[in-house]
Every structure is written in C-alpha cells, then in structure tokens.
Amino acid sequence: MxxxxxxxxxxxxxxxxxxxxxxxxxxxxxxxxxxxxxxxxxxxxxxxxxxxxxxxxxxxxxxxxxxxxxxxxxxxxxxxxxxxxxxxxxxxxxxxxxxxxLKPKKKSYNKQVKDKQQTSNPPTNEQAEVSYINNTNSTNNINKLKEEEQSQNSDLENLEEVSKQKKLRQKNKNNECHLEQGREISNKIPKVDEVIKYFQEQNFPEIEANKFYNYFSSNGWLVGGKTPMKNWKAAAKNWMLNSLKYNKNNNNSKTLIQPKNLNTAIDKDYSEPL
Known part of the structure; x- marks a missing residue:
C-alpha cells in the first residue's frame, strides 16, 4: 500500500x-x-x-x-x-x-492568540486541565481489568468443563463396550449338556467334553484369553483336533522310550568269568 x-x-x-x-x-x-x-x-x-x-x-x-x-x-x-x-x-x-x-484540526488566529496569552499568564493555585487521555477515570480502568480477568477465568472454567464432559463420555462409551461384550459372551455360552451331546456326536468321550467346558468357563469363554468366543462348536472342533494330536504324540513317545528288559538265559553258568 x-x-x-x-x-x-x-x-x-x-x-x-x-x-x-x-x-x-x-x-x-x-x-x-x-x-x-x-x-x-x-x-x-x-x-x-x-x-x-x-x-x-x-x-x-x-x-x-x-x-x-x-x-x-x-x-x-x-x-x-x-x-x-x-x-x-x-x-x-x-x-x-x-x-x-484522520482530519487535521484547524486553529483560528484568535484561538492561537488566546492560547498564547494564557500560557504567558503566571501560574495560579487552580489545577491545570489535563488531556482527555490522562483524564480517564481510574475506577473505570480497574473495572475493565476485573472484567478481563473474569473473562479469562470464565474461559478456563469452560475449557475444564469441556474436558470433564469429554472424559465422562469416553468412560460411558467404554462401559457400554464392556457391557456389550458381556452380552455377546453370555448369549453364546453353551450348557454343559449341549457340550457333552456334541462331543458324543463326534465320537469323543464325555471326559473331553467336561475338560473343554471347564477350561473355557474358567477364562470367561475367551479365545486366547482376549477375544470373546463367537462359535463354541468351532472351538470344540479345534479342541478335538488338538486332543487327537496330543494323544498321538504321547503314544509315540511311550513307544520310543520303552525300557529294555534284561535278557537272561535260564541255564546260565555263573561260574564262568565275565
């Protein structure tokens, strides 16, 4: 410009x-x-x-x-x-x-002469007139400062209130998520009779059904201890497969680590040197 x-x-x-x-x-x-x-x-x-x-x-x-x-x-x-x-x-x-x-202020000649005469006069006991800037009421200044301080305090209080409301909404949201997860788990938890029946249909013994039911009942029916179980029959299938692998490995280990019996003849002559 x-x-x-x-x-x-x-x-x-x-x-x-x-x-x-x-x-x-x-x-x-x-x-x-x-x-x-x-x-x-x-x-x-x-x-x-x-x-x-x-x-x-x-x-x-x-x-x-x-x-x-x-x-x-x-x-x-x-x-x-x-x-x-x-x-x-x-x-x-x-x-x-x-x-x-900004408009310049014009001074007349008579005004200038009058101001000059007033300046040349000796000082009196009366207080001289100050400019309009210095004549501001101190009480008004104090009130303005108080209003500014109150405004800033009000802004801080509003920010704190917004922060509290935000934390409260987040807490309620987390609680609702936990309740929803709990409802999902409770709706999908089978009864022990259903588990036993399903294991028997798959030609698995009742003891495996009880093991399956007791294990997942103890951890809240969570897969891996974290994720809510969505299909207990699919989890039971995995349990059966793992059970077959476990039993197979145990049988192989017993076959490999069988102790060898000492083979001796009945007619052994103990008088012979070794």
Missing part, C-alpha cells in the same frame, strides 16, 4: 480506541500484533496469520480468548477476519487504513 502513513494510521487507530468503550487491553494487544504482521507484509492486504505465532506475540494464553478478541475486532470494524478451517492453510486478515479518516 503506497499511500500508507505509519504514524497517521496509529494516530487514527488510537483516536478510534479512545471513543470505543467496548475494547479491553487484550483487544488492543492483538490488534498491535496484527498491525506488525501487516507492517512486515509492506502494508499489503490480505495477510496470512498463524494462531500460535499471533498468540505468542500478543501474550494471549487462551485460545478461546484469542478467537473472542479477533471476532470482536472484526465486528467493530477494525479489520476483516476470514477464518480458514483447512489445517494446511492459515486464516486471512484484511487491515483497514485509518490514516485516511
């Missing part, structure tokens, strides 16, 4: 701030930070901003306060804010030139 006057713009901005009683120090700090970004961009619009960078420079620690102040500046006509909901693209801000709104 070639016709941008740095000093006139800030003067016009503070003239606007003086008459605006809705702004607080945080709003002004945020605007000055954005003005510096605009300055670095050679006063060209728009400027792309990063929330974390702007919060760090303007000394705003709460994201809720940052968004609130930025929207407030936009609503009051200090700038135009176009948020970006794309994580790979920053938000955009258009800054307005306040130097054009």
């Amino acid at each position: 070639s016709n941008m006057n740095y000093i006139k713009h800030l003067t016009g901005f503070f003239d606007k701030v003086i008459n605006d009683h809705t702004l607080n120090p945080t709003n002004i700090s945020l605007y000055i930070t954005l003005f510096q970004f605009w300055n670095c961009n050679r006063f060209r619009n728009p400027i792309s901003i990063s929330r974390d960078e702007v919060m760090r420079i303007s000394k705003i620690s709460s994201k809720a306060t940052y968004h609130k102040c930025l929207k407030n500046l936009h609503a009051l006509g200090y700038l135009r804010y176009e948020p970006s909901y794309n994580p790979y693209k920053g938000s955009v801000v258009f800054m307005f030139n306040f130097s054009e709104n």
Whole structure:
C-alpha cells in the first residue's frame, strides 16, 4: 500500500480506541500484533496469520480468548477476519487504513492568540486541565481489568468443563463396550449338556467334553484369553483336533522310550568269568 502513513494510521487507530468503550487491553494487544504482521507484509492486504505465532506475540494464553478478541475486532470494524478451517492453510486478515479518516484540526488566529496569552499568564493555585487521555477515570480502568480477568477465568472454567464432559463420555462409551461384550459372551455360552451331546456326536468321550467346558468357563469363554468366543462348536472342533494330536504324540513317545528288559538265559553258568 503506497499511500500508507505509519504514524497517521496509529494516530487514527488510537483516536478510534479512545471513543470505543467496548475494547479491553487484550483487544488492543492483538490488534498491535496484527498491525506488525501487516507492517512486515509492506502494508499489503490480505495477510496470512498463524494462531500460535499471533498468540505468542500478543501474550494471549487462551485460545478461546484469542478467537473472542479477533471476532470482536472484526465486528467493530477494525479489520476483516476470514477464518480458514483447512489445517494446511492459515486464516486471512484484511487491515483497514485509518490514516485516511484522520482530519487535521484547524486553529483560528484568535484561538492561537488566546492560547498564547494564557500560557504567558503566571501560574495560579487552580489545577491545570489535563488531556482527555490522562483524564480517564481510574475506577473505570480497574473495572475493565476485573472484567478481563473474569473473562479469562470464565474461559478456563469452560475449557475444564469441556474436558470433564469429554472424559465422562469416553468412560460411558467404554462401559457400554464392556457391557456389550458381556452380552455377546453370555448369549453364546453353551450348557454343559449341549457340550457333552456334541462331543458324543463326534465320537469323543464325555471326559473331553467336561475338560473343554471347564477350561473355557474358567477364562470367561475367551479365545486366547482376549477375544470373546463367537462359535463354541468351532472351538470344540479345534479342541478335538488338538486332543487327537496330543494323544498321538504321547503314544509315540511311550513307544520310543520303552525300557529294555534284561535278557537272561535260564541255564546260565555263573561260574564262568565275565
């Protein structure tokens, strides 16, 4: 922006701030930070901003306060804010030139003479009139600081409440998942008579059926100790196959490790030397 006057713009901005009683120090700090970004961009619009960078420079620690102040500046006509909901693209801000709104104050000749005469008069006991900036009511400043502090505390309380609600919803969701898993397991648990009947149909002894039922009853009918059993008959099939392999291996090991008996003849002559 070639016709941008740095000093006139800030003067016009503070003239606007003086008459605006809705702004607080945080709003002004945020605007000055954005003005510096605009300055670095050679006063060209728009400027792309990063929330974390702007919060760090303007000394705003709460994201809720940052968004609130930025929207407030936009609503009051200090700038135009176009948020970006794309994580790979920053938000955009258009800054307005306040130097054009600054009108110089004209002094008449009589006014200048009167001011000169008043300056040359000796000082009196009356208090001199201060500028409108220094004449701000201190009580109003204290109230504004209290309002800002209350606003920040309210933002923190809202964030804590949102965090608590989120944790509570996650806890309820986990409980519902556990209950659902429990219902699935309870609906698929067979009775011992059903297991025995199924093993007998597969020509397996009743003792294997009892082993199968007792084993999975002790671990909550979980396959591998983790996954709920979906089909107990399929698990029983695997049990039978593993049982056959186990018995086969045991029979082979007994055949291989049979002790050899000492072979002796009845008519052995013990008088012969060995």
